[in-house]
Amino acid sequence: MKDVLSAAQDAIGEVLLGKSQAIKLALACILAKGHLLIEDLPGMGKTTLSQALARVLGMSYQRIQFTSDLLPGDILGTSVFDRNTAQFVFHPGPIFAELVLADEINRATPKSQSALLEAMEEGQVTVDGATRPLPDPFFVIATQNPVSQSGTFALPESQLDRFLMRLSLGYPSEAAEKSLLQGDARRVRLDAIRTVLGREQLCALQALVPQVTASDALIDYILRLVNHTRNSDACAWGLSPRASLGLLAAARAWALLEQRNYVIPEDVQAVLPAVVSHRLRATHDPAGHGGDSLARWLLSEVSPV
Amino acid sequence: MTALIPRNSLAWLLIAQLVVLVPHLPRLPWWIAVLWLGCALWRVQIQRMRWGYPGRLLRVGGLLLIGLAVYVSQGTLIGLDATVMVLLLLFMLKLLEMRSPRDALVVIYLGFFIVATAFLFDQGIPLALYQGFCTLILVAALVGLQQSPARNDPAAALRRAGVMVMQALPLMLVLFLFFPRLAPLWSVNVPGSSARTGLSESMAPADIANLAQSPELAFRVEFDGQVPSASTLYWRAMTLSRFDGRTWSYDQRLEQRTAPPPDTAGAALVYQVVAEPSGRNWLYSLSGSVSSTPQVNRLADDTLRALRPLSGTFAYTATAHSDALLQPEGLSVSERRRELQLPPSGDPRARAWARQLRAEYGSDAQLIQAVLAHFSEQPFYYTLQPSPLGQHANDEFLFDSRRGFCEHYAGAMAFVLRAAGIPARIVTGYQGGELNPRGGYLLVHQFDAHAWVEAWLPGTGWTAFDPTFQVAPTRIERGLEEAMREEGSFLAEAPLSGARYRGVSWLNSLRLSWDDLNYQWQRRVLNFRSEEQLALFRHWLGTADWQRIGVIVLALVFTLMAVQAFFWLRPARRTGTPAQRAWQQLDRRLRPLGLGAQAGEGPRDWQQRIGCALPSQADLLAAFFDCFVAQQYAGGNADAALLRAHLKRLVRNLPRRRSAGLPVKRRLL
Numbered sequence: 001m002k003d004v005l006s007a008a009q010d011a012i013g014e015v016l017l018g019k020s021q022a023i024k025l026a027l028a029c030i031l032a033k034g035h036l037l038i039e040d041l042p043g044m045g046k047t048t049l050s051q052a053l054a055r056v057l058g059m060s061y062q063r064i065q066f067t068s069d070l071l072p073g074d075i076l077g078t079s080v081f082d083r084n085t086a087q088f089v090f091h092p093g094p095i096f097a098e099l100v101l102a103d104e105i106n107r108a109t110p111k112s113q114s115a116l117l118e119a120m121e122e123g124q125v126t127v128d129g130a131t132r133p134l135p136d137p138f139f140v141i142a143t144q145n146p147v148s149q150s151g152t153f154a155l156p157e158s159q160l161d162r163f164l165m166r167l168s169l170g171y172p173s174e175a176a177e178k179s180l181l182q183g184d185a186r187r188v189r190l191d192a193i194r195t196v197l198g199r200e201q202l203c204a205l206q207a208l209v210p211q212v213t214a215s216d217a218l219i220d221y222i223l224r225l226v227n228h229t230r231n232s233d234a235c236a237w238g239l240s241p242r243a244s245l246g247l248l249a250a251a252r253a254w255a256l257l258e259q260r261n262y263v264i265p266e267d268v269q270a271v272l273p274a275v276v277s278h279r280l281r282a283t284h285d286p287a288g289h290g291g292d293s294l295a296r297w298l299l300s301e302v303s304p305v
Numbered sequence: 306m307t308a309l310i311p312r313n314s315l316a317w318l319l320i321a322q323l324v325v326l327v328p329h330l331p332r333l334p335w336w337i338a339v340l341w342l343g344c345a346l347w348r349v350q351i352q353r354m355r356w357g358y359p360g361r362l363l364r365v366g367g368l369l370l371i372g373l374a375v376y377v378s379q380g381t382l383i384g385l386d387a388t389v390m391v392l393l394l395l396f397m398l399k400l401l402e403m404r405s406p407r408d409a410l411v412v413i414y415l416g417f418f419i420v421a422t423a424f425l426f427d428q429g430i431p432l433a434l435y436q437g438f439c440t441l442i443l444v445a446a447l448v449g450l451q452q453s454p455a456r457n458d459p460a461a462a463l464r465r466a467g468v469m470v471m472q473a474l475p476l477m478l479v480l481f482l483f484f485p486r487l488a489p490l491w492s493v494n495v496p497g498s499s500a501r502t503g504l505s506e507s508m509a510p511a512d513i514a515n516l517a518q519s520p521e522l523a524f525r526v527e528f529d530g531q532v533p534s535a536s537t538l539y540w541r542a543m544t545l546s547r548f549d550g551r552t553w554s555y556d557q558r559l560e561q562r563t564a565p566p567p568d569t570a571g572a573a574l575v576y577q578v579v580a581e582p583s584g585r586n587w588l589y590s591l592s593g594s595v596s597s598t599p600q601v602n603r604l605a606d607d608t609l610r611a612l613r614p615l616s617g618t619f620a621y622t623a624t625a626h627s628d629a630l631l632q633p634e635g636l637s638v639s640e641r642r643r644e645l646q647l648p649p650s651g652d653p654r655a656r657a658w659a660r661q662l663r664a665e666y667g668s669d670a671q672l673i674q675a676v677l678a679h680f681s682e683q684p685f686y687y688t689l690q691p692s693p694l695g696q697h698a699n700d701e702f703l704f705d706s707r708r709g710f711c712e713h714y715a716g717a718m719a720f721v722l723r724a725a726g727i728p729a730r731i732v733t734g735y736q737g738g739e740l741n742p743r744g745g746y747l748l749v750h751q752f753d754a755h756a757w758v759e760a761w762l763p764g765t766g767w768t769a770f771d772p773t774f775q776v777a778p779t780r781i782e783r784g785l786e787e788a789m790r791e792e793g794s795f796l797a798e799a800p801l802s803g804a805r806y807r808g809v810s811w812l813n814s815l816r817l818s819w820d821d822l823n824y825q826w827q828r829r830v831l832n833f834r835s836e837e838q839l840a841l842f843r844h845w846l847g848t849a850d851w852q853r854i855g856v857i858v859l860a861l862v863f864t865l866m867a868v869q870a871f872f873w874l875r876p877a878r879r880t881g882t883p884a885q886r887a888w889q890q891l892d893r894r895l896r897p898l899g900l901g902a903q904a905g906e907g908p909r910d911w912q913q914r915i916g917c918a919l920p921s922q923a924d925l926l927a928a929f930f931d932c933f934v935a936q937q938y939a940g941g942n943a944d945a946a947l948l949r950a951h952l953k954r955l956v957r958n959l960p961r962r963r964s965a966g967l968p969v970k971r972r973l974l
Binding site: 262263300301302303 | 888905934938
């Protein structure tokens with residue numbers, strides 16, 4: 001079963017060249033049952049990554065393009081009056097899929113953002129007074145442009161906290177970009193991807209994650225990390241218990257991807273920047289950047305042993 | 306354009322200015338406070354970008370105007386009051402010129418200077434505490450200036466300032482105790498000396514009665530040994546020899562001659578006086594005193610003088626010899642003429658009485674006894690509210706009103722003695738004092754002011770006589786309050802004075818405790834001069850040689866630093882689980898090789914890094930780290946012995962020193 005994981009990584013790597021670390025993090029995020037936020041400039045491969053993930057995992061896939069005039073109904077679905085039955089019939093929106101790609105989430109108004117984010121948290125949506133469960137598994141991969149770009153509504157901290165990880169892809173290396181230019185078009189490559197992991201396999205893998213051993217020493221390490229953000233003057237506020245839970249889950253998933261059934265500090269260190277950077281803010285930085293450097297600083301401050 | 310002054314530090318700055326100015330405001334004209342408010346308002350408006358900075362014309366004009374205003378209000382531009390006032394005004398106006406943080410620094414440093422100037426006017430404990438508070442606020446303003454505009458945390462600034470001031474306290478103590486006490490290079494005139502109450506250089510009827518209304522402190526005395534009874538304590542301040550018919554005054558020529566010490570007969574009584582600032586240079590001493598304090602002179606009339614007027618409290622030690630005689634050898638012709646001097650006319654009845662006494666008694670001593678007997682036998686009345694006297698004051702007092710305070714009795718007696726041909730003079734000073742049982746010292750207040758007579762008798766020299774004792778012995782034995790109990794006039798004009806409520810026991814004990822505190826402050830802090838410093842060194846260090854003291858102080862400082870360094874630099878104590886200790890042991894072993902665990906490095910990363918540098922140890926490394934990871938993270942049983950065995954084997958095989966090929970340092974992330 002574990003071979004499947006590396007096969008999945010390889011398959012996505014075929015499309016998204018030279019980004020194995022980001023692909024691994026994205027898989028860890030899904031294994032830990034967390035939602036993923038990809039933040040980068042336009043054209044860096046955010047959508048490609050999410051589409052490739054959906055294909056490899058064989059999940060039902062919907063894409064919502066967020067724009068400033070998007071309404072909550074466009075995401076959740078609406079009830080339409082059916083003349084024949086003389087009743088309102090609910091037409092489910094794109095959110096009723098196993099994997100939802102919320103593209104450019106920060107271009108929509110906060111009202112529409114919160115409709116999605118509520119669904120992420122509850123695993124169900126309430127439309128016209130009726131509560132409808134979302135499919136299981138249910139993942140949201142959201143992409144967003146950096147906040148400094150024009151026409152964006154920054155997600156508030158409370159909503160950022162719902163994403164287990166925030167990834168940034170970054171520019172590809174020269175070699176990767178060269179083979180990208182030489183090879184087939186992305187669209188062709190995407191279509192060539194076949195499903196590696198079935199739905200059942202994914203669920204089984206997800207069930208394996210909590211069974212990965214996290215020793216007392218390791219949990220102490222996570223506690224030291226979290227407490228350090230709470231007690232240090234450098235952070236405007238400390239990490240929440242949800243963040244420490246997420247950190248542990250992500251580290252377990254990472255250990256699973258590393259073909260291990262116990263977590264070592266390196267696993268925590270590998271996922272920590274992705275898990276905490278969007279939840280931290282430097283004290284001296286009102287703009288809200290600086291989470292990445294804080295995460296690096298945090299790792300160098302806290303001894304793993 | 307340089308950086309602007311952040312808003313929070315401006316608030317700090319204004320608060321600091323206010324607290325620094327407050328102790329000066331009561332001395333200054335009212336318009337200074339208004340001017341400060343104006344400057345502060347303008348500054349705030351500048352900060353809000355509503356108003357601009359004042360132009361050059363305004364600044365120059367304002368400067369001239371201020372010079373003029375100071376000149377008008379003080380009458381001069383030099384002198385202490387005026388210069389401090391100019392400094393304060395410039396301190397305020399600098400607000401309007403403050404463009405960059407550097408200017409704000411200038412204002413704050415000026416604030417520290419102004420804190421120091423306040424001590425020129427007052428050196429009491431309350432002011433010292435308040436100026437400590439000012440220092441704290443100024444330091445907080447300094448800290449606030451370093452904060453960024455975004456990080457605006459006044460409480461943090463205050464906390465940090467508090468810590469810094471606390472850290473400075475030991476240094477302050479060391480400097481206070483050890484810094485050489487240099488004599489001042491210049492002396493400043495006492496501000497407002499004319500306003501002080503106290504004895505004056507002349508004595509007219511009712512002068513001392515007015516002084517007796519003042520509850521202010523004149524001086525404090527501490528005796529070595531038993532405190533003598535109040536009735537023997539005649540504190541001499543000066544002698545008055547010139548009489549113009551109404552006023553006795555002091556002969557300035559006395560100042561020019563210092564006297565040889567008196568013969569040291571009888572028991573020696575050593576006492577230490579801490580005089581309150583009087584603005585004059587006379588001191589208070591018992592009869593026949595010599596002082597060992599260098600800044601004190603002894604004059605021919607057996608009084609002590611300070612070399613400089615007392616601008617602050619002044620402490621001196623003196624020794625009195627109870628049986629010392631004053632000028633028993635006789636008076637010179639000029640002295641005799643001076644001590645017999647009377648105006649050509651006036652007081653005919655007193656002169657006639659003197660002639661009558663002269664004819665009646667052959668010896669001077671008998672004549673004096675007769676005069677004293679006159680005071681005790683006739684219906685004289687001791688009062689703080691004497692009836693006003695006309696042209697022939699002594700006549701009216703002796704034969705008509707017979708109501709008077711000590712200066713009336715002393716003046717009349719000296720007049721009669723001189724008229725009878727006996728050299729006599731008035732002595733003014735204080736009599737008695739209030740014992741503070743807490744400190745074991747005497748408090749002498751202005752209401753203890755007294756005047757008595759000294760007459761020169763052949764054989765015994767100058768001899769003191771107190772006519773007041775004949776009339777009101779309670780005054781001498783138990784103090785003015787008891788003497789005035791019937792009349793109810795004790796401190797009638799000072800209803801709020803603490804001395805008036807001596808009857809209320811808790812209030813009185815509070816007053817005496819506070820006074821004791823002030824006394825200790827004055828003696829031990831304000832009067833800590835080079836003699837006291839040297840005595841302290843001799844007592845604690847066994848030497849008064851500056852070189853040796855320097856060596857001792859340096860040794861002390863180095864010892865302290867060494868202790869501090871030991872606590873800072875000592876290796877981390879062995880704590881934690883066996884696995885953590887093994888980790889630390891390996892870290893210490895590998896550190897000299899440049900392979901110690903880097904900040905935040907995990908076990909496998911570390912293993913890999915060491916493995917790259919020491920490929921030959923890869924197997925032993927893997928054995929140790931596998932065991933470590935298995936026990937720490939993989940849920941294996943913690944077997945400390947096994948881990949130690951792996952570690953031992955690894956450590957034994959590690960190279961001792963760094964070889965050329967080893968990487969020195971590599972960043973982890």
